[in-house]
Amino acid sequence: xxxxxxxxxxxxxxxxxxxxxxxxxxxxxxxxxxxxxxxxxxxxxxxxxxxxxxxxxxxxxxxxxx
Amino acid sequence: xxxxxxxxxxxxxxxxxxxxxxxxxxxxxxxxxxxxxxxxxxxxxxxxxxxxxxxxxxxxxxxxxxxxxxxxxxxxxxxxxxxxxxxxxxxxxxxxxxxxxxxxxxxxxxxxxxxxxxxxxxxxxxxxxxxxxxxxxxxxxxxxxxxxxxxxxxxxxxxxxxxxxxxxxxxxxxxxxxxxxxxxxxxxxxxxxxxxxx
Numbered sequence: 475x476x477x478x479x480x481x482x483x484x485x486x487x488x489x490x491x492x493x494x495x496x497x498x499x500x501x502x503x504x505x506x507x508x509x510x511x512x513x514x515x516x517x518x519x520x521x522x523x524x525x526x527x528x529x530x531x532x533x534x535x536x537x538x539x540x
Numbered sequence: 541x542x543x544x545x546x547x548x549x550x551x552x553x554x555x556x557x558x559x560x561x562x563x564x565x566x567x568x569x570x571x572x573x574x575x576x577x578x579x580x581x582x583x584x585x586x587x588x589x590x591x592x593x594x595x596x597x598x599x600x601x602x603x604x605x606x607x608x609x610x611x612x613x614x615x616x617x618x619x620x621x622x623x624x625x626x627x628x629x630x631x632x633x634x635x636x637x638x639x640x641x642x643x644x645x646x647x648x649x650x651x652x653x654x655x656x657x658x659x660x661x662x663x664x665x666x667x668x669x670x671x672x673x674x675x676x677x678x679x680x681x682x683x684x685x686x687x688x689x690x691x692x693x694x695x696x697x698x699x700x701x702x703x704x705x706x707x708x709x710x711x712x713x714x715x716x717x718x719x720x721x722x723x724x725x726x727x728x729x730x731x732x733x734x735x736x737x738x
Contacts, residue, residue, distance in 0.1 A: 504659040507694055534692060538655040539680040539708035540566040
């Protein structure tokens with residue numbers, strides 16, 4: 475029972491939303507895009523979409539500097 | 541050199557335009573690289589003035605300290621190629637109107653500093669100018685690790701991206717890596733304008 479967040483194995487938690495998962499894995503940077511199994515998830519759905527077991531999550535974040 | 545290809549590319553670039561948001565480490569170096577290609581028009585936006593602390597990585601000179609960055613970069617571009625049209629906006633991009641200066645250019649380059657503002661800018665361009673290609677950069681800090689930088693493409697958004705880099709508040713900014721990312725952005729803009737080089 476696990477998922478992958480940016481290629482790192484993370485424990486899967488039942489009924490967890492994307493928003494809760496991002497908080498759990500401490501993704502505190504502003505996010506550009508979140509994809510689950512290659513599908514882009516709109517920002518407005520972060521607190522609605524439930525992460526299923528075995529999902530592959532890609533998070534593209536923005537870091538200060540320029 | 542392949543003269544036919546050179547002439548074809550130069551002709552296409554003369555008609556092309558790029559807009560750059562932020563003319564600091566990323567934007568100043570990207571605009572100089574694009575000017576050297578003979579790009580037709582650059583639209584450059586920044587509110588800041590040249591500071592002595594910028595000179596370790598930004599394309600400015602000691603005698604330009606105190607000048608608005610957009611004026612200083614325009615001077616520097618003129619010294620390279622006076623045929624490049626340079627349109628400048630000495631202003632701070634504000635939410636809701638960030639996309640205004642970029643309505644009639646071919647490619648937008650995000651070259652801002654603060655992560656939240658960078659993200660807001662991308663969202664505004666994608667939302668208000670959905671046909672526009674936008675190039676962005678995340679992870680410019682530190683030194684070394686050139687091979688961690690990748691291009692990520694998501695629809696019209698192209699990102700020069702290093703997922704392991706730290707924020708500029710927690711790391712340092714140094715010319716080689718900042719210029720690498722700036723030129724990566726400029727190179728992506730060329731690829732978008734000209735099509736993939738094979």
